[in-house]
Amino acid sequence: MSNNKSKDESSRPIGVFDSGIGGLTVVKELSRLLPDEKIIYFGDTARVPYGNKSRETIIHYSLQIAYFLMKKKIKMLVVACNSASSVSLPTLKRHFHIPIIGVIEPGAKAAITKSQNNKIGVIGTLGTVASNSYKKALKKINSKVNVFQQSCSLFVPLAEDGWNDTKIAQEISDEYIKSISGKDIDTLILGCTHYPLLKDVIQKSVGEDVELIDSGRETAKEVKKILEKKDLISKNKLSEKNHSIFYVSDFPHKFTEVSQRFLSKELKHVHKVKL
Ligand code: DGL
Numbered sequence: 001m002s003n004n005k006s007k008d009e010s011s012r013p014i015g016v017f018d019s020g021i022g023g024l025t026v027v028k029e030l031s032r033l034l035p036d037e038k039i040i041y042f043g044d045t046a047r048v049p050y051g052n053k054s055r056e057t058i059i060h061y062s063l064q065i066a067y068f069l070m071k072k073k074i075k076m077l078v079v080a081c082n083s084a085s086s087v088s089l090p091t092l093k094r095h096f097h098i099p100i101i102g103v104i105e106p107g108a109k110a111a112i113t114k115s116q117n118n119k120i121g122v123i124g125t126l127g128t129v130a131s132n133s134y135k136k137a138l139k140k141i142n143s144k145v146n147v148f149q150q151s152c153s154l155f156v157p158l159a160e161d162g163w164n165d166t167k168i169a170q171e172i173s174d175e176y177i178k179s180i181s182g183k184d185i186d187t188l189i190l191g192c193t194h195y196p197l198l199k200d201v202i203q204k205s206v207g208e209d210v211e212l213i214d215s216g217r218e219t220a221k222e223v224k225k226i227l228e229k230k231d232l233i234s235k236n237k238l239s240e241k242n243h244s245i246f247y248v249s250d251f252p253h254k255f256t257e258v259s260q261r262f263l264s265k266e267l268k269h270v271h272k273v274k275l
Contacts, residue, residue: 009075009232010075010227010231010232010233010234010235011234011236012038012073012074013038013039013040013072013074013075013244014030014034014037014039014040014075014076015040015066015069015070015072015074015077015078016039016041016042016077016078016080017041017042017043017044017065017066017069017077017079017080017081017084018041018042018043018044018080018081018193019043019044019047019048019049019050019061019081019083019084020043020044020045020048020248020255021254021255021258021259021262022081022156022159022192022193022194022262023041023043023080023081023193024041024043024193024262024263025080025193025194025197025214025263026080026103026193026216026219026220027039027041027080027244028216028262028263028264029216029217030078030220030223032220033221033223033224034224034233034234035238036233036234036237036238037233037238038234038242038243038244038245039244039245040069040072040074040244040245040247041244041245041246041247042065042069042247042249043247043248043249044061044248045248045249045254045255046248046249047061049125049156050081050084050125050127051124051126051127051128051153052125052126052127052153053083053127055087055127055131058083058084058088059087059088059091061084062079062087062088062091062092063092063095064275065275066092066095066096068273068275070096074098075098075099075227075232076098076099076100076223076226076232077092077096077098077099077100077101078100078102078219078223079092079100079101079102079103080216081193082104082124082125082193082215083124083125083127083192084102085102085103085104085133086104086128086131086133086134087127087131087133089104099230101222101223101226103193103215103218104133104134104137104191104215105137105222106215106218106219106221106222107134107137107189107190107191107213107214107215107219108134108137108138108140108141109137109218110215110218111138111187111189111213112138112141112142114186114187114211114213115145115186115187115211117184117186118142118144118145118146119145119146119183119184119185119187120138120145120146120147120148120185120186120187120188120189121147121149121150121180121181121183121185121187121188121189121206121210122134122135122147122149122150122188122189122191123149123155123176123180123188123190123192123195123202124151124152124189124191125151125156125192126153128192129149129150129191130151132149134149134189134191148179148183148185149180150176150177150179150180152172152176152195154172155172155173155176155192155194155198156194158172159194159195159261160258164198164200164201164261165200165201169198169201170201170204170205173198173204173205174205176205177202177205180206181205181206181207185206185210186210186211187211187213188211188213189213189215190202190212190215195214196217197262199214243268243269244269245269245271246259246267246269246270246271247270247272247273248270248271248272248273249272249273249274249275250272251272252270252271252272255267255270256270
């Protein structure tokens with residue numbers, strides 16, 4: 001009886017949401033680590049960006065999306081968006097009783113483990129930096145850690161428009177990183193879904209000796225651990241019939257086009273929905 005129940009639960013999809021396309025960097029890491037997990041993704045393309053919106057607005061949007069995903073019978077919810085993870089997790093955890101994870105804690109944990117000198121940089125959207133979510137998560141693990149933060153608003157459009165490895169991207173990155181690179185940091189958290197696409201220019205700005213932490217990658221590792229612990233790893237293979245599904249709140253063309261860059265593969269199953 002309990003075996004049947006667990007098989008039934010394990011075959012459910014993982015829900016992932018983001019303000020738009022950026023969360024596909026998290027999907028990429030999830031698919032790499034957990035290739036047989038079906039993902040139901042929601043990208044709020046009609047209301048992106050979240051990075052400059054108020055806490056109340058982001059919590060409201062996050063709840064709406066989580067209700068939508070819960071109706072798809074997900075077994076776990078991954079908040080791929082750093083701006084949403086920064087403010088929405090407590091509310092989401094109060095409303096829904098499945099495992100829910102954001103990207104902040106896994107990123108912070110990995111940074112603390114990697115840092116030798118306890119000087120850690122954090123870059124993210126205006127909202128993520130203003131919320132101090134990474135700083136709080138880092139200090140919770142080690143109260144003595146020094147945290148230096150910088151918002152990098154222009155990185156999101158640069159990544160979406162494919163300007164990742166350009167001279168302009170390098171100049172913008174150098175300018176942003178200037179404020180934290182003099183602080184002797186040895187670890188830098190990429191605290192935004194889009195920043196892994198810019199990691200080469202960011203690495204150049206900050207110097208080769210600084211370790212970059214990809215919060216999305218760390219989150220995928222944590223998702224795997226949670227599913228294993230709860231015996232929720234899928235026992236079915238993904239197939240033509242049983243594939244991941246992507247929902248967006250605005251027309252899907254741009255999402256499909258840009259997804260190639262974020263996911264390194266073409267997306268077939270993208271649907272527009274109204275929440
Ligand atoms: N997905 C967002 C994040 O990780 C970046 C884009 C936005 O501002 O909505 O913070």
